[in-house]
Amino acid sequence: MRLLVLAVAVTLAPVSEALAEGFTVGGAIYTDLNNVLTSGLAGVTVTITGDNGTFSAISIAPLGIWPIHNVPSGVYTVMPVLEGWCFKHIVSGVVGDPAPITITVDEEHLAKNQSIQFLAETCATTPEGDVNGDGEVDQDDLAAFANCLTGPGGNADAECESADLDADGDVDLGDFARLQIVFAGG
Numbered sequence: 001m002r003l004l005v006l007a008v009a010v011t012l013a014p015v016s017e018a019l020a021e022g023f024t025v026g027g028a029i030y031t032d033l034n035n036v037l038t039s040g041l042a043g044v045t046v047t048i049t050g051d052n053g054t055f056s057a058i059s060i061a062p063l064g065i066w067p068i069h070n071v072p073s074g075v076y077t078v079m080p081v082l083e084g085w086c087f088k089h090i091v092s093g094v095v096g097d098p099a100p101i102t103i104t105v106d107e108e109h110l111a112k113n114q115s116i117q118f119l120a121e122t123c124a125t126t127p128e129g130d131v132n133g134d135g136e137v138d139q140d141d142l143a144a145f146a147n148c149l150t151g152p153g154g155n156a157d158a159e160c161e162s163a164d165l166d167a168d169g170d171v172d173l174g175d176f177a178r179l180q181i182v183f184a185g186g
């Protein structure tokens with residue numbers, strides 16, 4: 001019986017030590033999936049946010065690595081941010097979901113959480129008046145605009161943000177006037 005207690009205590013020791021100090025989370029951010037080692041992107045602020053706090057690091061050259069130390073166990077979202085760049089999660093060399101992603105920080109996911117990789121791409125910019133977000137301004141956007149009308153002082157849905165051309169929160173005739181100008185090519 002005494003031996004058994006001892007065995008349990010020994011098994012638990014490294015875990016409780018890890019919990020006290022937290023875990024290291026990190027990975028790399030690069031711009032070219034085929035040249036991971038030479039296309040690291042520096043200057044990206046990676047923030048992980050969860051039940052046990054918010055932690056961040058800035059990616060460093062030349063590999064774009066972003067180590068964050070002493071993260072307590074828990075569930076976190078991981079979000080890289082750099083003006084003009086959009087990020088997608090790379091899983092086993094394959095482009096996956098756009099950031100943010102969710103991770104579980106614990107002993108079990110230690111190795112996985114130290115190799116979190118993102119592909120950085122310049123964000124596609126939506127042309128003004130491209131209400132339906134297909135990259136061009138045409139008749140379809142007029143129809144999409146009509147579906148988004150809120151009237152003055154209304155509150156445009158998230159998906160109707162691009163219909164609020166004057167960015168005052170509503171979708172009304174003021175926005176329609178601007179859309180007409182864009183539509184007319186001016």
Ligand SMILES: [Ca+2]
Nearest residue numbers: 130132134136
């Ligand atoms: Ca469009």
Ligand SMILES: [Ca+2]
Nearest residue numbers: 164168170175
């Ligand atoms: Ca508006």
